[in-house]
Amino acid sequence: MSPINKKNDTALTLRSVTKSYDGQPVLSDLSLEFSSGTFYCLMAPSGNGKTTMFRLILGLEKPDSGVILFGTPTENPGNNDIKASSGTVSKSDPCRIRGMRPLISAVFQENRLLEGYTAIENLRFALGKRYSSEALTAYLLRLLPEDALSKPVCEFSGGMKRRVAILRAILAPTDIILMDEPFTGLDADTRQLTIDMVKEFCAGKLLIIATHSEDAAELLGAKIIHL
């Protein structure tokens, strides 16, 4: 069992995280705690730092100060390190995580698909041999029309691409999933189908979604966090 996937254990902690761009603060002294097996919706007006927070969690950027911890943190007073079940983080260099950094899957605002390849090839590229072709086809057919499966994704609508990007993230063997505005561009029916699959495949995991939509949060049964 992964060290961070026991339901209700702390899976992720942001402690006094601060980030500025060009001297303009985007996140100021932000502290949040997220539990395994729980869905969260981050809600904030545009530009309040939701994507920035995801980039920090993913390790794509460094906080100016503060720490991001995975797993349940334990501290030794006087020590510059904080131990978490997934590794050790230095307070003075929060991006230096020694030990096991958990895998995190993400849906970015852009779909980041291989445009010249089919949907199943996109899933296979990210997921390797973890699923049979029959299983991947069956998952895709829950969200896409059958004739789409033989086409490269560059011929898909925006909403169809979005569904492939979401499926790729939820099928990945990770305990933490971040999604940035995942349901944008989906009509009511496909949104419901997609949300049903997200609920099914993310059960027991930590899921954090940045969204402007209160009803997506309600459909997911997610806790709302206002940034």
Ligand SMILES: Nc1ncnc2c1ncn2[C@@H]1O[C@H](COP(=O)(O)OP(=O)(O)OP(=O)(O)O)[C@@H](O)[C@H]1O
């Ligand atoms: N690499 C960067 N360089 C400079 N400024 C940046 C950079 N990334 C983000 N910002 C600024 O940081 C602020 C927060 O951006 P961010 O994308 O995190 O907001 P958001 O809450 O995700 O917005 P939205 O809901 O519109 O996606 C914005 O003012 C943005 O212009």
